[in-house]
Amino acid sequence: xxxxxxxxxxxxxxEGNPLTVKCTYSVSGNPYLFWYVxxxxxxxxxxxxxxxxxxxxxGSYGFEAEFNKSQTSFHLKKPSALVSDSALYFCxxxxxxxxxxxxxxxxxxxxxxxxx
Amino acid sequence: DGGxxxxxxxxxxxxxxxxxxxxxxxxxxxxMYWYRQDPGQGLRLIYYSxxxxxxxxxxxxEGYSVSREKKESFPLTVTSAQKNPTAFYLCASSxxxxxxxxxxxxxxxxxxxxx
Numbered sequence: 001x002x003x004x005x006x007x008x009x010x011x012x013x014x015e016g017n018p019l020t021v022k023c024t025y026s027v028s029g030n031p032y033l034f035w036y037v038x039x040x041x042x043x044x045x046x047x048x049x050x051x052x053x054x055x056x057x058x059g060s061y062g063f064e065a066e067f068n069k070s071q072t073s074f075h076l077k078k079p080s081a082l083v084s085d086s087a088l089y090f091c092x093x094x095x096x097x098x099x100x101x102x103x104x105x106x107x108x109x110x111x112x113x114x115x116x
Numbered sequence: 117d118g119g120x121x122x123x124x125x126x127x128x129x130x131x132x133x134x135x136x137x138x139x140x141x142x143x144x145x146x147x148m149y150w151y152r153q154d155p156g157q158g159l160r161l162i163y164y165s166x167x168x169x170x171x172x173x174x175x176x177x178e179g180y181s182v183s184r185e186k187k188e189s190f191p192l193t194v195t196s197a198q199k200n201p202t203a204f205y206l207c208a209s210s211x212x213x214x215x216x217x218x219x220x221x222x223x224x225x226x227x228x229x230x231x
Contacts, residue, residue: 043120043225044206044208045222049219102214104220106158107158
């Protein structure tokens with residue numbers, strides 16, 4: 001079955017340290033991959049996407065993600081974390097089902113806590 | 117500024133009552149979506165619409181209904197048939213419809229609770 005997984009429910013880092021939020025996927029064909037961030041009681045905000053091209057994608061707020069086809073991963077990274085980065089992060093992947101129907105599958109989210 | 121407006125921010129439903137959540141966008145997007153978010157379950161698609169006067173069921177459409185009479189508006193009705201409606205409801209829009217090659221833009225949600 002096609003799926004997306006965020007293996008860590010929670011990630012904790014110290015301010016100023018690099019952060020990584022993990023995402024792995026299992027899809028048929030070429031994946032379209034997205035990262036979103038959600039602050040408390042707010043909607044989701046788009047951070048970045050990978051459709052094709054350079055495996056390193058740069059997005060909003062200093063975030064970047066690396067598409068790794070062999071490891072079927074799309075981990076979100078930031079070189080230096082800020083306390084204001086504390087939020088819930090979602091990975092999503094577009095899949096194509098039988099009958100050429102497209103669908104977006106969402107990960108369960110990873111809560112990022114950046115400590116001062 | 118363009119965006120998506122959801123109202124109300126908080127809503128309470130009595131037993132046997134239907135309630136309607138509003139979603140309006142001024143992004144000129146053809147596609148609109150309704151999601152339900154429960155703690156630890158991520159986002160689940162309720163309904164989506166690619167164009168005015170057309171909409172499709174998502175993964176958890178039972179107990180919900182929608183309409184799409186105008187491009188800007190995609191209201192969601194939570195009917196009395198939905199036995200567990202307490203959740204955070206998110207509306208989104210996109211320029212790419214079911215191609216899903218463009219990001220979705222989200223409103224700030226409506227939190228629905230049972231009285």
